[in-house]
């Protein structure tokens with residue numbers, strides 16, 4: 001993973017075996033720095049993976065059972081969930 | 092109909108699968124240690140007298156129990172840029188694999204040693220080493236189930252996947268690999284001695300550890316970020332006393348001992364009343380089907396009930412099923428073609444709730460960790476999860492010995508003897524008690540008594556405050572705090588080491 005090799009704040013090199021939480025070059029906390037943006041990235045990646053999985057299932061589902069089920073319930077198709085990506089969690 | 096807002100999913104399909112596979116590798120190697128193969132290995136393969144083996148298992152059993160919270164404290168003290176759990180999960184697989192090979196390869200390595208003392212010392216050291224590294228991996232692994240995502244649905248999915256895959260992969264070692272290999276060796280189909288068979292299985296275990304267990308440290312992220320300051324080792328113990336929901340969960344487990352004791356009695360039902368041990372595996376296989384249904388439906392069920400409600404439900408419904416089964420078979424409890432369908436039906440249904448329970452009982456520990464962070468700012472996953480395994484091990488030991496000691500009360504007399512070749516032989520005698528034959532009581536202890544007494548353990552949940560709405564409130568607030576913390580670390584770069 002490339003994020004493990006450099007500091008996200010100053011771009012300074014970090015040894016793989018450098019374990020401390022703070023960057024030796026700029027002193028930023030490597031765990032909390034930009035944590036929300038990284039979480040956001042993870043969420044997007046997860047959504048893409050889920051979408052890909054659904055699409056794979058959809059190809060196996062020759063009788064379109066999943067499609068019919070979601071149509072009947074009036075819910076959006078699970079493979080479209082990633083597009084209208086939920087940026088917010090809070091109610 | 093109220094539609095709960097969808098939570099953000101942070102853990103992808105692959106990461107979730109890798110987390111589960113890691114548990115599979117871990118349980119594969121653990122299976123060899125937990126089964127009845129351990130005494131066979133020591134006595135028959137290693138050639139150590141039964142007395143010395145029993146003493147070792149007792150002494151190291153106690154150590155095995157008490158060292159869990161110590162590891163928990165060590166884990167909680169850890170602070171690195173990779174998190175506090177991942178460093179352990181990255182480090183442990185290699186020494187764990189090596190100590191696994193050293194353990195099972197002992198008889199082969201000491202093949203030419205005649206001295207018993209050397210063998211006994213080797214047995215103690217290799218067991219101690221293996222147990223040390225195993226715990227050092229186990230505590231961070233389950234702690235990771237709470238730290239891998241702030242979303243509860245991610246945690247549910249991860250725990251359910253882990254439980255499912257560990258059941259599948261973990262079973263291979265004790266149900267297929269060892270029995271088949273031992274059979275092949277005994278019947279001379281392969282030219283290997285038992286020493287070589289166990290050494291080979293040890294190497295296979297090690298491969299599973301390095302190949303699968305290491306996946307957790309390599310690919311699963313800690314997303315619930317720790318605060319900067321290190322806590323002291325003893326802080327972890329101090330905070331334990333403040334974590335009231337966790338104490339209630341522990342109390343619930345302690346009360347569950349009564350039911351576990353009743354379960355010990357029930358284990359004799361197959362051999363004493365039906366005269367057939369093999370029914371055990373047939374019927375538990377059927378129960379596995381229920382478990383599959385449980386794992387598949389847990390996400391749906393969790394939409395309707397919170398963890399506290401599920402903990403109660405998981406006890407109440409099996410209690411009802413156990414009672415029904417008891418009355419359904421109470422007149423003909425010794426006729427297999429009547430009893431087996433009843434037990435099978437009960438096991439399928441109970442299997443569903445067992446599966447729910449295996450997931451939710453792990454997840455609520457994570458809830459208490461979130462709660463404590465909300466209350467004090469400090470997360471103690473290590474301590475919280477290790478206390479639970481501690482109580483579980485203690486309960487297992489206590490209930491087995493207590494249950495066996497109480498057997499004469501129902502007129503059942505049993506003596507277990509370890510034969511010189513390492514197999515155990517049970518000599519038993521059924522009489523009667525309280526005007527009913529012992530067999531009747533065994534049926535009752537097999538069905539209704541463990542079910543009813545397990546209701547005791549729902550009492551603490553009456554006082555358990557972490558309901559669904561409260562947890563949502565806590566998580567919303569924690570999210571705000573984390574945002575603030577991240578923003579602070581992101582903006583004023585170098586001066587992030589402010590005091591709290």
Ligand SMILES: [Zn+2]
Nearest residue numbers: 007010023026
């Ligand atoms: Zn830096």
